[in-house]
Amino acid sequence: MTKPTPLNVEIVLDPKRYIVSETDAKGKITYCNDYFMEVSGYNEEELIGAPHNIVRHPDMPKVVFKLLWETISAGKNINAVVKNLAKDGRYYWIFTEFEIRKDTDTGAVIGYHASRKTISKHVIEIISELYAELLEIENKDGVEASQDYLVNFLKSKGDDVDFSNIMEEIHRFY
Template sequence: MNTPLRQIIDEEVQWDKTKTIVSKTDVYGTILYANDVFSNTCEYSTIELVGEPHNIIRHPDMPKVVFKVLWDTLKKGENFHAIVKNLTRTGKYYWVITDFSIDKDEEGKVVGYTARRKAVPNGVIKKIEPLYKTLLDIEKLKGEKASEMYFNAYLKEEVGKSYNEFVVKLFNEELSKEKTEKIKNETSPIKKGLNWFFFGETNPK
């Protein structure tokens, strides 16, 4: 599909943040499946999305190094979490935390990836957005390698964790602050963890 150049609009798209966005890709990132929440949120039809590279929704505010870390981790056979700002068809944006899992065939060969995305608490966005802007600025001025070196040094010196661990920590900290009436008498999300957050629903569509 030949996607026309989109004008970027600094406006969040309206979507049901109680739902989970689900997609499946092959090992090259080509979309094989998109649920209704995905197509409704990104403003493309499912038919338009299938067969397209997943970067059809990549927002220009996202530094490339984040996706490099993502793919490097998946290629090692490890699951991954990422906080991503995505781009809709009309140029709007939406922030999600993504849980990537690896799909294998009966012989254990990696055949693709499944991604489940949920809305990101505003507190997490406020913490991650300045870092992404710095990485993007370095990328534009000094190149992707310089951005990667800064990212690695930042995680080591200021966080002391891998990117995946950093994301989980940020997310769980924010979830613990945003307890609702629904969960006051239940086990808190920070104890249940991200696995509950992504798979606790009975119907992700």
């Protein structure tokens, strides 16, 4: 499936509704709610079994997903602000809470549950500037350089601030 051409048109989300999806351990979609389908523009047949990156917007730095996967693969939940791409090329910003799903018998990670909610324009402005900087670094010097920049950015915010914490703090206070 070819990715849509991004349009500079934002989809305004309903603050009273959540976008929900679940994936297997490899990131393939196993469940999506009606609101996810409505906002993304994909139907259930297009989404189930597809990699979740079907909605990844090209404005998103790869380092964000690298850190997300490292965190959830280590068995830890994480929150992140993500810009997604709808099937028609429009975009939407969301605050996503990624939770691990484990096999009740073995404790092995079997997949992930993600619920998403709207975020304020001010948070989007802050995050979009950071993401643009990370993306520029990635395009010039690679993902490792982008990660170095992000680590130093987080250290400048405090010793105990990690990627998940900064997302929560920005979302909470702005």
